[in-house]
Amino acid sequence: MARAEKGQVDADLGGGVIKQRVARPGQGKSGGYRTIILFRRGERAFFVYGFPKSARDNIDESDERSFKELARALLSASDEALAALVGEGESVEVRGDEHA
DSSP: OHHHHTTOOSEEEETTEEEEEEOOTTSOSTTSEEEEEEEETTTEEEEEEEEETTTOSOOOHHHHHHHHHHHHHHHHOOHHHHHHHHHTTSOOOOOTTOOO
16 A cells, blocks of 8 residues: 555546556566555555456446445444444454564
8 A cells, every 4th residue: 555655546446446556476567466445545445356457357337336335435434333344354454564
């Protein structure tokens, strides 16, 4: 998310939905992966979907609408509501300061 925080967004789909390219190990981004992220700069980011470019060119309009609806809900959700999603196993929290 560091690139997005710096304003380096590969595609801004609007409504808090961005698409970022991710390189395959040892290769460039053009043939790598695409990720859909619900994003509000300086506040929140939710990874919601990823796919290899070799398997799918892009998301369709229906997918984009669904992601925008989800962005409206998640980006405006309270911290308590988000904690409940994590507690129920519906989401997994990943903090930027954690390393695998």
